[in-house]
Each structure stands twice: as C-alpha cells, then as structure tokens.
Amino acid sequence: MSAFAFRRRELDFQLHELLAVSRFCAHPRYAMHDRATFDASFDAAETLAAETFANHVARADAEEPRIVEGKVRLIPEVKAAIDAYIQAGFMGSAFDLDEGGSQLPYTVSQGLAWIFTAANVGTVAYPFLTMAAANLLRAHGSPAQKQRFLPAMIAGRWFGTMCLSEPHAGSSLGDLRCRAEPTGEGDYRLSGSKMWISAGEHELSENIIHFVLARISGAPAGTRGISLFLVPRYRLDAQGQPGVHNDIALAGLNHKMGYRGTTNCLLNFGERGDCRGELVGAPGQGLACMFHMMNEARIGVGLNAAVLAHTGYLHSLDYARQRPQGRRPGERDPASPPVMISEHADVRRMLLQQKALSEGALALCLYGASLVDEQAISREPAEREALGQELEILTPMIKAWSSHYGLEANYWGLQTLGGYGYTRDYPLERIYRDNRLNPIHEGTNGIQALDLLGRKVVAGQGAAFRRLMARIEASRAEAGGEPLLAELVDALGQAQQRVIRTTLSLGSVLARGEVERGLANAWVYLQMLGTLTVAWMWLRQARCAQAGLAGGATADADYYQGKLLAARFFYRWELPQIERQAALLDSLDDTVLHCRSTQL
C-alpha cells in the first residue's frame, strides 16, 4: 500500500448516504452546488493529496523543522504541496464566492479535510490554521480589518496562527500575562511570550497574521480582562503590503513526539518594545471571540483523530490481508500452508475494533459538522437554538472521545503489525505518535470533560442534554424491525435509560452546590455519554447499511455487511462499558478527592 491510506467508499457513505450533504443544495446559499460538484472537489483533493501530500509524510517526520540562520527550515516538499493546494483553490473551500472562496457547506469542507489529513497531517495544518484564523477575522474583525487582511489570507499569500497559551498557562487562560499597551495611535504595543504556536514561524508565505490573546493595561484579572489582537509578522505598509518586521522573535521550536511536520514555536512579542497589534472585537471580549471559533476547532481536532484512526486501520488491514503466518486453531498439519493473519480471530478483533472506533468517531465528527451547516441555513430561531445546543453538548465529546478512542484504535493498528508495526518502515508508529497530540491540544480531554459535565449538560436546566436524548430516541423509533437493528435499538434504549438516570443524579449533586464532588469523575462521564452517542451513530450507520443492502447493489454487499458487523461489535464490546461507568458515577466515588499529593 502507498503512504496514502484512504477509502473513498467510506467518505461517500458518511457524507452522501448517512448525512445526505446534497440536501444543503436546496438552500439558496449552496444552490450553485450539487453532488457532482462536491464529488469533483473530492476527486481533485484525492489526486492532489496522493501526489503532493502523501509523498513526503515520512520525510517530514524524519526531518523535522529546524532553525537555520534564524529561520525555520522545512523540507521543500511542504511548500510545493501547500502551493498546489492554494493553486487548486482549497484554501477558500468554506469561504464565500464573493470572498474568493468556493462556498462549500462546512460538512463538505470537512470531507476535504479528511482527505488531506489522511495523506499528511503535518503539512495540511498550515492551510487549516490559516483558514481558521481567516474565519476568526471574518467573524470579529472590523470591515476595514477584513478588507486589509482577509483577501490575502483566503488567497493563501498570508498565513495565520492562533496565539493563546503561554509557557505558564495552557488550560488556565485567565492567567495569561501577555500585555497590550495603547500607543495612542489607535493600536497597541504587545509584549509577552506565547507557547505552542503551531505554524508560528516559517517562510511559506509572505506574511503571518497572528491572532493573539493579551491583557490591556489595567484590565481586570481573569478571563474578563483578555482581549484579542491581530499582530502581523510584518506590518503592512501604506500600500497594504508586508513591510517592516514587527518585533516578533522566534524564541525556540518545540521538539514533539509526532505531528512533526507542523512547526511549533515559542514566540516572544515585543522584545525590543516595538511590536504593534490591532484590537479585534471589543476589549475584554478576547476569550469570547476565540470560543466562538472553538466549536469548529474542536470538531477539527476530533476529525483529525478519527481520520488518523481510520488511516491506521486501513494500513493495518492491508498488512493483515497480505501477511501469511500461522494456521487456524483446528489445523494440525505443520506442512499446511500458513493463512493470512487476517484469518486469525484476535487479528480480526483488532481490525474490527479499529473499524468500530474510527468509523464511529468519523460519524460523530461529521454529524457535528452537519449541525454547523444546519444551524447556518435554518430560518427558525427556535430550531437554530436547538441545533446550537446540540452542537454545544456534542463538541467536547467530538474532541475528547474521538481523540481518546482514536488513539486506542491506532494502538491496535500498530499491534496488528507485530514487530514491523514498531519500526519506522511502516506508517503505524508515526500515526500513533501523530495522534497522541489530539487528546492534549485545543483543551485537554480533562478540560473537555469538565466543560461537558460542568457546563454543557447542566446549562439551561439540561436543555442540550434533553435535546440530545430526544434525537437518540427519535433514531430508535425510526429504526426498523430487522433482527440486528432490533438488537441495537433495544441495547441503545437500555443504555440511554442508564445514562439519563446517572445524569439526573449528578445534576442534582451539582445543583445543590457540591461542585467538586459532582465533577470529580467528569472524565468517566465523558466516556459514558460519548460511548452512548457513538452507539447512536452506529445505529444510524447500521440503518443506512441495511437500506443499502435492501437496495440490492451486490458490488457493495461486502461493504454494507462490514458496517453491520462493526455496529454489532460496537454494541457488544464497547457499549456495555457504560454500566460500570454509570455505577461509578452513581456512587459519587470520591477517592480522587480524598487523596493528598503527599500520599501519591
């Protein structure tokens, strides 16, 4: 198999059969598109990803970015790939036609992200971060700011970054120290250090537009004192072109376990007192602006993890189908030919587990993406609100469930290859290292769990939770009477009742103010609700596969049968874990609160 392990059939299933993305074309915003234009985009992406992204994924890992004569040096294939990506118009895929984009639904743009991520997660991060930064500017910048910066970003001439963390503050952004002094000329003088800045410095683009969280002098402590600033690497001159260097120093590169193609920097702003930035949005609204984009960023991380999980699955499946070794348990003749290892029960288990976890996570992330589209085109305020609530509660699970269980899938992928999986001659060990980032960045999974149970579940008297439960119930009611579907519907219903009971009980603990106790096992809660939600995704996939089988396309029968098997696997192996998790949560086990760090 080539370095590019991607299964188009799966993308078509997820986007066309399960989510029916063409339905968005009924809306005027997407009326210029239809399935054919979507598919043409996917075709083009697939070709480009195979030819210019997958070709250097191993080399970008082996030869990570380094500083040469003060500049970040990347292997040349990175720029070639990104230039081709820009040339082909993918940077503008989710932007409007009048912005120079192709105005695709968000879900379709995530389909494109899937393809490029499968090919080379490190290289595609540069355009992805730029697209996210441009999106942030579009949402919160002034008309003048947008006019000066957006076109060059969407055209891929200038790249973008997000500068949130500092060396002493990652999860606790309220403590950040980066300062902004008004210059009296309408802009600000920035000073401070920013840590973990992906794509923070490089020579891939004419300029880099940093979006920086900082505290205006005199602003209150905590999150309320944080504002958002646009800080270009090179200030714009009178013609609006990159001019003088803006006193942003590259203080060092982080040497990561994986994801090495993406340079990750420590940046010092204003070492010489001459770093200028513009306020974006209102003072004190910095975190609100950032969080507005956070749902999409977290869907991005979840999808990234799900794609790496699926890519690892396809690589290990390919290996298992071609590697002869051992015999079936009943075979006693040592002279008989060995079978392919995909015939062994435990190897099949490792493959099915990867399939169940990764395709479950893919369905979850893309379902979340489809809610972004539905919300954007809905004209009913009440429906928009309900869609927003559903997206809010799903987001921490999309990010944390997919990254936790996606990495577990990669564990089994590597294991399938045995000793070969442990070598750098096969892609599994690199994918496993790359994917290890996803439980950490964009808010660690522990933070996601607190966000889920401490905010999203209890917000509005549990409105989002009720909405989610109603959606699951509706799917159960819709699913037909085929024996397998009936098994799934029944198991999902029981699990759902269990989850509701536990959620109500935890909700009342939190409502009576026992916050520390109620949140002590928040991670277990996220695992539980996430597994229920992915079980729901598997019911949806099984139903869709049954419909496909009933449609009688014999060429696809194996594909659909595989979906049904993976659904069954998820329900028999993964879903039953909910019982133990619920029991632990019900017991309000406070072991972690009781222990002192001196006892550890």
Place this chain on the structure above:
Amino acid sequence: MSAFAFRRRELDFQLHELLAVSRFCAHPRYAMHDRATFDASFDAAETLAAETFANHVARADAEEPRIVEGKVRLIPEVKAAIDAYIQAGFMGSAFDLDEGGSQLPYTVSQGLAWIFTAANVGTVAYPFLTMAAANLLRAHGSPAQKQRFLPAMIAGRWFGTMCLSEPHAGSSLGDLRCRAEPTGEGDYRLSGSKMWISAGEHELSENIIHFVLARISGAPAGTRGISLFLVPRYRLDAQGQPGVHNDIALAGLNHKMGYRGTTNCLLNFGERGDCRGELVGAPGQGLACMFHMMNEARIGVGLNAAVLAHTGYLHSLDYARQRPQGRRPGERDPASPPVMISEHADVRRMLLQQKALSEGALALCLYGASLVDEQAISREPAEREALGQELEILTPMIKAWSSHYGLEANYWGLQTLGGYGYTRDYPLERIYRDNRLNPIHEGTNGIQALDLLGRKVVAGQGAAFRRLMARIEASRAEAGGEPLLAELVDALGQAQQRVIRTTLSLGSVLARGEVERGLANAWVYLQMLGTLTVAWMWLRQARCAQAGLAGGATADADYYQGKLLAARFFYRWELPQIERQAALLDSLDDTVLHCRSTQL
C-alpha cells in the same frame, strides 16, 4: 527531577514487606545472604544506575545505533555504563558463587533489574540478554560447552543473544527456515536469516554468543523439527579465545519507535557457507529448551513494562506537584494564586490510575519471580509441581497484563504534563515509546492470551487455575476485618465467583472441541483473569499497608495511606470491568469469527 525516577521505598515495600525476600536466606543456598547484603546490592545498583545509566538515556534515544564502516556504532556512554555494571559484579547476580556469581535469589535479582530498567532500559538490555543466554546455556549445554563459554559470559567478556524470529515468522516459529547441516566434524553449518535480534551485533564485547533456532536437514516440519544451536560471532581458537569470524553478516538495523538504545538487527548466517554452530540439547528439542527459559523472559518483559509504568508515574507526579495552574472548582477569585495541578481531581485521577496500574503490575511480576525462587528451594515434589503450575498460569498475565496496562499508565503520565508531555524535553514521551514494545515482543499479547486460555487454564483439568483460585481464596480468608479490607475482600470474592463461572463455561466449550469459538475472545479472557489477579495483588498490598500503619511508623503513614487509596481505586475503577468481560465471554460472542476480511 533528574532523569532517574526511582522510589526506593516502593522497592523495599514490594520485596521486603510484601514478599519478605529475606526468608529465602533460611535456605542453605542463600544462607550467606541476609537483608543487609540484599540492601547493599540495591544501594550499589541505585548509585551506579543514577551515575552511569540515567546520564545517557535521552542521548541514546536521540542518537540511535547506526552502521558506520560495517560496524554498529553506539554512543560511548553505553560501553562505559556496561563496563561499570560488569565491574561491580551485577552480571553474575543470579549465578552461583562457584560460577563467579553472587548467588542472589531470583526475586532479588529482579529488584536489581528494576533499578537499572528505571534508569535506562536500552543500555541495560545488553547485560540482561547476556544473562538470559548464559542461563539457557547453563540449563541445556553440555559440560564441555558450559566450561568453554559460561565463565566468559558471566564475567561479561562475551555477550549473548537469542535468535528465534525470522523475517517471515515471528509468532509462528514452527515455520522457521534457518537450516543446519551436519559437517561430519561434530558441528553444523548454519544458513538463514534471523530478524529482530536485540544486541545482535555491536563492539561492546570480545565475542557474541548467539543461541539460534534452526532445522537440521531432514528434520520434520513444524516445531518438532527445530533444534537449538550455539553460534559464536567469532569461533573459538585452540586456546578457547575468539578467533576467526564465523560468517554472520549484519544485514541491517531495525529503526524502532523506541527502545532505541538497544540495537536490533537482521542477521544473515552463513552467506558464504562457512558459519559453524554447535548443537545444544537434543535434536528436535530446540523449542522446548527455549520455552524452558521463556517464563523468566516473560517475567522480564512484564517487569520491564511495570517499571516503565512506575517510572512514568513518578515523573508525572513530580511535574504535577511543581506545576501551578488553575484553581479549585469553588474558587471564583481570578486574582487568587493558582494551585499545583496535583490538586485537581482529574489530575489526581491520572496519578492514582498510574499508581494503581503500575504498582499492581510490579506486585504481580515480583510475585511471579518469588515463585521461581520458591520452586527452586522447595524440597516437596508436590509443592514444586503446584508452584510450577501457578507460575505457568501467571506468566502470560505477567507479560501481557503488565505491558497492556503499563502502557495505559504511561498514556496518563504523558497526559498529566499536557503539551510538555508531548515534547522530547520531558521523559514521558520517550518512556511511552519505549514501553510500546512490551505488548509485542516475547510473544505478542494476542499469543499470550491464546497460551493462557488455550493451554494454561485447561491443562491438567484446570489444575493451575484451581491452584490460583485457592491462593486468592486463602488471601481473602487471611485479610482482617478493617472496613477497607472488608470492602476489598467482598468485592474480590464476588469477582472471583464471576471469573470461575465464566472459566468453567469456556472450559466446557473447549472440552467439547469448539476450539475456534472458545478461543475467539481469548484476549478478553486474559484481561479479565489478569485484572482479578492484580486485584488480589492489591488486597495483599493493602493488608501489608494496614500492618505497616498499625506498626505506627508515622514517617511512613503517608506512604501506607497512599497504598490503601490506590487499592481502593483499583477496586472501584478497574475491578468492575470484569463484569462486562465475563458477560461477553459467557455470550460466546462470535462476531470476530463471522466477519470476512473482504468485509473489513
């Protein structure tokens, strides 16, 4: 914290309090030792490990072995460390006095292994492999062979390797192709390739003694046709010194994800038709000879995984106690100082989970080691047989449970450090990569599961299983009435009944010949029985800690309280997983048998 994360208090607890290793000194074989001589060995090992092993663990990872002018080049610190190790007499720790060793109990030698493994897993592998090879020779070599080879190996002048796998055959040794032709001069001409040979080639020692599995011409197919050969890198001359090169070519080095300090080679034997080897043991007995040593090798892998898990735990604990960030849930004042992250519930959970998994695995592996000693010194044939059975059934769990859950511990260790954990500036990401090997080598965990359920559990009408259950029951009966112990005893009893029921049911499926179905979910069985067994280990540790607390040593109160908390954590978080595993096994779920590889 230095690169050397090791807690002597834990070693003293495991070896002295829990296993009371000094009791072995009552036996004449160990009468020259007492606790003081054991402790003096541990002291010396600790100093040596800190000074000459931990100092290059990061560099050995960054600058992995490479071939320069046809020779394997290692960083110089490796030889310096191993020379000091040999000088200090550690190579002979488990060998007899009259062999030049110090005749320590096996369990004590494992305590030494713990110390060096915590310091540098890659460097210490060279002497460990040599000790294992010498042990193999001692068990199966002829008196003349032992006389010619053993003293130089125990003295550390000649190193050793095990050559089992071939590029096409790892798990399926019956298919190996390496050939041995009788020369007519009493020895054999070897030809073939051997893969994954740790320490297969280097310049650390005057000679390398390879123990090679090969097939004598005309031998039957399968495992019965395999014999064991001693094949030196340099043939011995008339004076018994290394002479001419023995036609063993270094065909390449494997580039691994971790464990990089240990060179791992592809060796070609007899490319020029001039590689000579001596038969060790009887023809056709090669695999039996190797398997005789396998229990100890697998205890070694399990302990390695447990130590890496514990080392990662200590590093992450150190970080969590020193890293200020965030506030307790009730604290609303953003100007209040941040707390150390070890105060946060989910960080404590990550620390406790590491402690529960790693110290549970340490206890399991060292208990297994103590059975080796008990068996060696027992004079009762019936007791020796029972001890042997217990060791047989424990071995696959020692290897596979410790490596699977030890890696999970490292996952949480890395996660505790957030972004920093993902960088190469902190040891967690290296430990995580190093430990990823352990579920793979010395028989993959999937193979261990088949060995456990398909052989060890059912052998002798379940004699070993019954012995293990009786031992657990005895511990339950001995544990006193303190509330926590009572909770553990009760939970362990229920879990044990569940496991027995499921085992009987699976046993009857296997007994009626449904081998494929009965073994389909063997991995889940290993997880279940392993978790029960480690829960037993935690009951033993809790009881010991209670006794320590009752002893009133206030300086140790925190340490013992920590043990009780970790025991409680294991029983509330890990042990309840057995229910789901048992239910899955009871259902004889055959999803993995039903699927075809074309459906995946």
